[in-house]
Amino acid sequence: MAIPLVDVRAQFAPLRGRVLEAFADVVDSGRFILGPNVDAFERETAAFLGTQDAIGVGNGTDAISLVLDALGIGPGDEVICPAFTFYATVEPVVHAGATPVFCDIHPETLNLDPEDVAAKVTRRTKAILAVHLFGRPAELDALPPGIPIVEDAAQAFGARVGERRAGSVGVAATFSFFPTKNLFALGDGGLVATSSDELAERVRMLRFHGSHDKQTFELVGWNSRLDELQAAALRLFLPELDGWNAARREAAARYEALGLGGLVRLPPEEPGHVFHMYVVRTEAQERVLAALREAGIGSAAYYTRPLHLQPALASLGYEPGSLPETERAAAENVALxxxxxxxxxxxxxVVACVRAALARRGAAAGARTG
Ligand SMILES: Cc1ncc(COP(=O)(O)O)c(C=O)c1O
Structure with a gap:
């Protein structure tokens, strides 16, 4: 039997009937945009995250654009971000007319390396866009003080940074509800969370063409809103999320108990990690991917061409070798x-397949834990 990389339908199957009922209620209500479900979901997520406000938007990419816009980031400004992340992290920076400054990652966390960030701060740095990659909280406390942190928490709904929820630490945080995420919609959706009244107010206006009342347009804004159908489903999923994330952590522990750590390098223990993806490292990346593919087991290598080497960003002038840990992670990661x-x-x-792939090579090179 084939095993997928992620089985979203299996995850929400027990709620299927309630989702369909909630959808029917929305259809019957005739209210599809910015109605009672979005209002309630915004209150419920703010309470969950421990932020003062949460604003439903069209998707996780727009969420970043709206925050950068609300922060007034534009031409002449620099925004620090990782290059080992999905392309959507950086696109909004470029759209804003600002310059992305790529920093290397720490090999253990795969998140921004605070030392490299400190080395790349200039007087133009207006924000640090810190991604909680694969559901592992970034080391926000170690980032240089005094620069606004925007958390790209697209992959980390429910993760914890110490005692706090990821998404409640920076000046603002952005989330995606793409269907494979830990908290997911059945289509596109996103969220901005913040405890700044001023930012919340601006994002709320910006998501609706820069207006409060559809009559007066105070800002040049966007059209980017979470819709009622998605909010209705998300409201059913949110109370399940901690349980789902605990199940992901149990599955991660089971991979370790099955001996995977003797074959490949496992993600080091971090209590706040919610394993959006379970990503191991091996120098035999190609071999392991090929074996899994052959066995009908879903797998992926993420960000194999990191952002600093993407053709669309060539004008920034980064060369291969400029972010060594990023490039090593790109060449070694395998999501199971x-x-x-x-x-x-x-x-x-899965573990048997990885074991067989590495045995075929004669040695489990690259196997190290932590
Ligand atoms: C790290 C990261 N940032 C941003 C996004 C963008 O989210 P969306 O696809 O909802 O626009 C994603 C997900 O796709 C992501 O993984």
Whole structure:
């Protein structure tokens, strides 16, 4: 039996009936944009995250654009961000007319390396865009003080930075509800969370053409709103999220118990990690991916061409070798099947396949834990 990389449908199958009922209620209400479900979801997510406000928007990419716009970031400004992340992290920076400054990652966390960030801060730095990659909280406390941190928490709904929820630490945080995310919609959706009244007010206006009342347009804004159908589904999923994330952590522990750490380098323990993806490292990346593919097991290598080497960003002038840890992670990472509800049997098959792939090579080179 094929094993997918992520089985979204299995994850929400027990709620299917309630989702359809909630959709029927929205259809019957005739209210599809910025109605009661979005209002309630915004209150519920703010309470969950521990932020003063949360604003539903069209998707996670727009969420970043709206925050940068609300912060007044534009031409002449620099925004520090990782290059080992999805392209959507950086696009809004470029759209804003600002300059992305790529920093290297720490090899253990795969998140921004605070030392490299400190070395790249200039007087033009207006924000640090810190990604909680694969659901692992970034080391926000170690980032240079005095510069606004925007958390790209697209992959980390429910993660914790110490005692706090990821998304409640920076001046603002952005989330995506793309269907594979830990908290997901059945289509596109996104969220901005912040405890700044001023930022919340601006994002609320910006998502609706820069207006409060559809009559007076105070800002040049956007049209980017979470819709009622998605909010209705998200409201059903939010109360399940901590349980789903706990199941992901159990599955991660099971991979370790099955001996995966003797074969490849495992993600080091971090209590706040919610394993959006379960990503291991091996110098035999190609071989492991090929074996998994052949066995019908879902897998992926993420960001194999990191952002600083993307053709669209060539004018920034980064050369291969300029971010060594980023490039090493790109060449070594392998994401293995992970979702809330993956079975022990499925995980055993995955580990057996990785073991066989590496045995075929004669040695499990690249195997190190932590
Ligand atoms: C790290 C990161 N940032 C931003 C985004 C953009 O989110 P969306 O696809 O909802 O626009 C994603 C997800 O796709 C992501 O993984």
């Amino acid at each position: 099947p992970m979702w809330a509800g993956i079975s022990a049997d499925e995980q055993e098959q």
